Amino acid sequence: MRYLMAVWDGGGATPPNLGVARLLIERGHEVVVYGDPSVAEGILATGATHRQWPTAPQRVSSAIEDDLLRDWEPATPMGAFARLRDRLVTGASGRFAADVAAAIDEATALAEAGSGAPFDVVLADGMLFGALVAAEARGIPNAALVGSVYLAPNPDRPLFGLGLAPARGPLGRLRDRLGFALTNAGWDTGLRDLNTTRARYGLAPLKHVWSQWDRADRVLILTGAAFDNTAPVPANVRWVGPVLEDLPADGALDLPPGDAPLVVVGLSSSYMQQELLLRHIAVALAQLPVRAVITTGPAIDPADVPAAAHVRVVRAASHTALFEHASLVVTHAGHGTVIKALAAGVPLLCLPIARDQPDNAKRVVRHGAGRVLSKRADASAIAQAVVDMLATPTYAAAAAALGERIRAEIASGVLVAELEALPGRALARERAGETSAQEDPR
Structure with missing residues (x-):
């Protein structure tokens, strides 16, 4: 089959999407990926096949000044949330929809x-609601790829982002x-933008922004069901396991x-003002x-973090390969780092900064x-925690069991x-009368 993928440079959310592309290609399918120039190397x-977004907002390089959201700049978490909503999910939905619809139409015309x-x-990618709108409007089987735990507002799950049990x-x-109710209220500030995009393609309006996921044939959660909370969710949601790309x-x-325990440190592949925390960790180790x-x-120069004879500091390395040898991972608790460590059976010392990290x-x-x-922990507190964890085998045992x-x-x-079943899923929905003009289910 021929797959069109729509991705963005979302830090740790990007590698799972690329892993899906690799998996499909290994099975003999063709994959064309629309994505930012900053992730072109990873796509290729x-x-x-990589195609740059014609009009949608995108990141042209890994430099800090080219970050699309710059979510470290707002003074409050609500300000950072508003940037995600307005610059990517709803505010830019029209441009992503236009690019994906044009790609579909071009391929259809060439085929004819x-x-x-x-x-x-x-x-x-589950954040690119505009791409999902275009697929829905053109009647193409589609799925949202979610490289994290389930994050849509849900009355049966805790408020996302606060680390609640x-x-x-x-x-x-x-x-x-x-x-x-509060989460929907925040997101629905962008509902007019999303419904304007939907109207442009002849689709019925939604009652809530996140109802766009309900219109997809599948929402595929790329994490372990054993790690996430699988409370009741819409019928099109599936936990499919992580992709360790x-x-x-x-x-x-x-x-x-030497043969001393190996500690691997990773504090996000995107910038989150983590320089001081990295230095504290380096001093502790x-x-x-x-x-x-x-x-x-990519955003922080390794020279700005103090190294030592037994402490190597590099810009990038394969976490999957490193974790095979690690006794402990010290991390900001981004989903990609956490799930790779757990899949390898390695315990984690977590120092969450923002985003989904408190939950993870x-x-x-x-x-x-x-x-x-x-x-805000200092070097002394970090060193003590590392010593305690390495001396407590129950952490490693629990990580091994979950892994x-x-x-x-x-x-x-x-x-x-x-x-590979997506075309059949879409046909079944069509035969059941689940058209895009149907009233929003929520």
Whole structure:
């Protein structure tokens, strides 16, 4: 089949999407990926064809000044949230829809002229609502790819982003219903933009922004069901296991010599003003009898983080390869780093900064696979936590047990089955009368 993928440079959310492209290509399908120039190398490394977005907002390089959201600039979390909504999800939905619709129409026209093939399926990053609108309007089977835990507002799940535990009792359920209403209210500030885009393509308006996911044939959650909270969700949602893809790194990395425990540090592949925290971690590890590899990400110069004879500091390295040798991972608790560590059975010391990280960190703790420290922790507190965790085997045991369950999900093949069944899913919905003009289900 021929797949059209729509992705953006979303930091740790990008590699799982590229891993999906690689998986499809390995199975003999053709994949064309519309994506930012800053991730072109990663797209091409999968064997897919890369096309730059013609009009949609995009990141042209990994430089800090080219970041699309710059979500570290607003003074409040609500300000950062508004940037995501307005610059990507709803405010830019018209431009993403126009680019995807044009790609579909071009391929269809070439196929009708006998000089090409149409797209059979559209796969869009779950944040690119405009791409999902275009696929819905053109009647192309489609799925939203979500490289994290389930994050849509839901009355049966805790408010996203605060690290809250699942509800227990009437007060907990009331908390979640109130959180659902508040979250929808924040997102629905962008509803007019999204419905304007939908109207442009002849689609019925939605009652809530996140109802756009309900219009997809599938919403594929690229994480372990064993890690996430699988409370009741819409019928088109599936947990399909994580995709453990790494962005390209420069050559192989020699580990520090010796046989001391290896600690791997990763604080996001996108910029989050993490320089001071990286330095605190480096200072902490330099005084301990461990070996360490610190990855800074593309936005931070490794020279700005103090190294030592047994502490290597690099811009990028394959986390999947490093975790095979690691005894502990120190991280901001971005989903990509967390799920790769857990899949390898490695415990985590989490220092969440923002975004989805508090939720991921608290899940790690609830599974017994790690600890949480404040992002303001100093070198002494970090060093003590590392020592304590390395000396406490229950963390590694819990991580190993969870990792076994996650690897079983990956090996099950459910992701491939869902991806390759999408045309049939769409046909079944059409025969059942689930057209795009149907009233919004929520």
